[in-house]
Amino acid sequence: MFYRDVVRLGEQILVQAGVEDPAWASEILLLYITGKKKIDIYLDREVKVGERERKYFINAINRLTSGEPIQYIIGETFFMDVVINIKKGVFIPRPETELIVEQALKEIFPVKTASILDIGTGSGVIAISLAHFRKGVEIVATDISEIAIKQARENAKINGVRDDICFVISDMYAALKQEKKFDLIISNPPYIPDTEISRLPPNVLQEPMIALNGGKNGMQAINRIIQESELYLKNNGKVVIEIDPDNIEYLDIPEYYRYKFIQGFSGEKRGCVIWKD
Numbered sequence: 001m002f003y004r005d006v007v008r009l010g011e012q013i014l015v016q017a018g019v020e021d022p023a024w025a026s027e028i029l030l031l032y033i034t035g036k037k038k039i040d041i042y043l044d045r046e047v048k049v050g051e052r053e054r055k056y057f058i059n060a061i062n063r064l065t066s067g068e069p070i071q072y073i074i075g076e077t078f079f080m081d082v083v084i085n086i087k088k089g090v091f092i093p094r095p096e097t098e099l100i101v102e103q104a105l106k107e108i109f110p111v112k113t114a115s116i117l118d119i120g121t122g123s124g125v126i127a128i129s130l131a132h133f134r135k136g137v138e139i140v141a142t143d144i145s146e147i148a149i150k151q152a153r154e155n156a157k158i159n160g161v162r163d164d165i166c167f168v169i170s171d172m173y174a175a176l177k178q179e180k181k182f183d184l185i186i187s188n189p190p191y192i193p194d195t196e197i198s199r200l201p202p203n204v205l206q207e208p209m210i211a212l213n214g215g216k217n218g219m220q221a222i223n224r225i226i227q228e229s230e231l232y233l234k235n236n237g238k239v240v241i242e243i244d245p246d247n248i249e250y251l252d253i254p255e256y257y258r259y260k261f262i263q264g265f266s267g268e269k270r271g272c273v274i275w276k277d
């Protein structure tokens, strides 16, 4: 079959199943399966797809219609400048988190050799991006999930920053020595309220619950990270944390801290920078 007909077939199946962005998803899947580049298809309209690849493609399309996220099917995703391998059991990075990393890069700009703690590193995207954009930083990245830490280590290696990041399985700060202090504590913790979990779309529910469930009001992990941060911050250190704009009223920042918000793509309060004067 011609490449363009296979893409159209995939798109039709996805439209019928009500999958979002059917044309884009069908094309991405076929490019991934055939290993072709978009330019190959534009230059040669007669490109064909073999029977085996077509079957593999239809299988991938069916996985998508059953609610599996496309990132788990193709096994990778992009974040800022880095390519991240991703498999089931690990949280899929979201574009909003890029704004948090951009802000963190501004906050640590004046510090020559910043030491950074990334709590709940997941696939490692935050730690890896920081190491990628700021050479010479020293990063500790923790996660309570062993699967996540394994994936994050692999991603750091792929992106050439394995020596810059120390990955640790830990419940928040628990595995850290208290005398260790950081210039920056950064996190995108789980922040969906427990009462909202059952209303999440099926594709989101395929992601690990430990990465989604933020407990009561969605703020348990966020408030715990902020409240315990004082013990691990250097004098001029800062916390940069992603938050859910819908639950901002439950954000609990101790009085001794000052803070400012980070704007999301629609001007919402998507993150917070916290520091002491």
Ligand SMILES: C[S@@+](CC[C@H](N)C(=O)[O-])C[C@H]1O[C@@H](n2cnc3c(N)ncnc32)[C@H](O)[C@@H]1O
Pocket (backbone or CB within 6 Å): 091, 092, 093, 094, 097, 119, 120, 121, 122, 123, 124, 125, 126, 142, 143, 144, 145, 148, 170, 171, 172, 187, 188, 189, 190, 191, 210, 211, 212, 221
């Ligand atoms: C929303 S995901 C974010 C992952 C990654 N930082 C990102 O932005 O894509 C939250 C992560 O926090 C981890 N996590 C949840 N509870 C934790 C805890 N008590 N201590 C450490 N990590 C935790 C989850 O395993 C998950 O990887």
